[in-house]
Amino acid sequence: METTVRIFDDDAYKRTFRANVLACDALEKDGAEYYQVILDQTIFFPEGGGQSPDQGTIHGLQVFDVQIKEEIITHTLKAPIPVGTEVEGVLDWNHRFSNMQQHSGEHIFSGIVHAKYGYNNVGFHLSDQIVTMDFSGPLTEKQVEELELEVNQCIAANTPIQITYPSKQALDTLEYRSKIEIDGQVRIVTVPGFDVCACCGTHVKHCGEIGIFKVVNTQNYKGGIRISFLCGFRALDDYKKKQQSVVNISNSLSVRQEEVADAVGKLKNQVSILKQQLNAAKESLMIQKVSQIESSLENVCVFESELDTDVMRAAVNALTEKHTGFCAVFSGDDESGYRYIIGSKERDAREIGSLLREKFSAKGGGKPTMIQGSVCAAQEEIKGLFV
Numbered sequence: 001m002e003t004t005v006r007i008f009d010d011d012a013y014k015r016t017f018r019a020n021v022l023a024c025d026a027l028e029k030d031g032a033e034y035y036q037v038i039l040d041q042t043i044f045f046p047e048g049g050g051q052s053p054d055q056g057t058i059h060g061l062q063v064f065d066v067q068i069k070e071e072i073i074t075h076t077l078k079a080p081i082p083v084g085t086e087v088e089g090v091l092d093w094n095h096r097f098s099n100m101q102q103h104s105g106e107h108i109f110s111g112i113v114h115a116k117y118g119y120n121n122v123g124f125h126l127s128d129q130i131v132t133m134d135f136s137g138p139l140t141e142k143q144v145e146e147l148e149l150e151v152n153q154c155i156a157a158n159t160p161i162q163i164t165y166p167s168k169q170a171l172d173t174l175e176y177r178s179k180i181e182i183d184g185q186v187r188i189v190t191v192p193g194f195d196v197c198a199c200c201g202t203h204v205k206h207c208g209e210i211g212i213f214k215v216v217n218t219q220n221y222k223g224g225i226r227i228s229f230l231c232g233f234r235a236l237d238d239y240k241k242k243q244q245s246v247v248n249i250s251n252s253l254s255v256r257q258e259e260v261a262d263a264v265g266k267l268k269n270q271v272s273i274l275k276q277q278l279n280a281a282k283e284s285l286m287i288q289k290v291s292q293i294e295s296s297l298e299n300v301c302v303f304e305s306e307l308d309t310d311v312m313r314a315a316v317n318a319l320t321e322k323h324t325g326f327c328a329v330f331s332g333d334d335e336s337g338y339r340y341i342i343g344s345k346e347r348d349a350r351e352i353g354s355l356l357r358e359k360f361s362a363k364g365g366g367k368p369t370m371i372q373g374s375v376c377a378a379q380e381e382i383k384g385l386f387v
């Protein structure tokens with residue numbers, strides 16, 4: 001079969017096209033029936049090089065996937081189209097243009113990183129959820145900030161992006177990224193003054209179309225750095241969501257937008273102090289409560305809805321001073337289960353631990369003087385063990 005004519009190589013802006021169906025084969029995938037359609041030419045960019053495939057319709061049918069193998073592009077549809085049919089294809093332009101914005105932004109950033117630091121871009125992922133690029137060396141927060149600014153200066157200058165197909169001789173002397181020996185014609189994407197790179201992807205014509213380049217996260221990755229970023233409308237969407245978050249936090253805490261981080265820090269401190277105070281109060285309440293239990297009782301078993309481990313331990317210690325048998329504190333409820341601490345001065349607490357495991361498949365363990373763990377059983381049933 002003849003290789004598919006790639007309309008997007010010369011015209012990344014073509015949104016509709018007509019083509020002839022050369023093949024249509026059924027394909028079973030995840031229990032559903034699909035059809036793989038091959039056309040004589042296409043504007044649908046296939047998945048590859050870390051980039052998700054184009055979306056849209058062919059002959060009114062949704063395109064679920066676009067793949068390329070040996071220069072032949074297949075479009076995955078849900079219904080068959082007879083071979084020989086002339087079809088019209090319509091690209092999901094918003095999706096494609098977004099991919100073009102992200103991909104061109106990635107080239108500029110990678111070009112500057114390569115020129116300034118000599119690192120290579122060793123990974124690029126452009127899905128509908130995330131956009132990341134990996135570099136072979138580390139960058140500091142300040143360096144990333146400077147690079148981000150430079151990319152945006154290139155965007156503001158509306159630098160044109162050139163696509164060329166240099167001769168073999170010209171390529172030999174040309175300095176460009178992604179230089180690997182390939183048989184066919186090498187496609188060179190140039191952002192003058194910023195980047196020269198071999199790439200078969202779709203790009204904007206002028207950098208101004210990228211709109212904005214924004215780094216949203218960085219992480220150390222295999223001795224280098226992974227940078228998550230967004231360009232254009234995706235960056236705007238992200239800004240809108242983040243703006244809404246800041247507005248919500250600002251309203252809820254009654255502070256100015258630029259002060260929300262400090263305000264949340266203060267709030268966390270206050271919560272931590274209140275928690276300590278609450279625990280101290282709960283502890284004295286528990287000590288008082290267990291001191292009122294009849295001291296002639298050998299085994300004691302106390303249930304509370306919500307106690308910190310420290311409070312439970314303090315209560316058990318108070319109980320073992322007065323009662324010679326098993327002294328247990330359970331915290332939780334019948335539905336979600338209980339955490340427990342059981343202590344004893346004269347008995348081996350592990351005995352009651354074994355019983356809990358046997359009867360209710362409880363988890364936990366410890367020393368003869370004190371065990372702790374968790375159990376899912378009804379309060380009444382557990383109490384039965386402590387009579």
Ligand SMILES: [Zn+2]
Nearest residue numbers: 103199200201
């Ligand atoms: Zn590329």
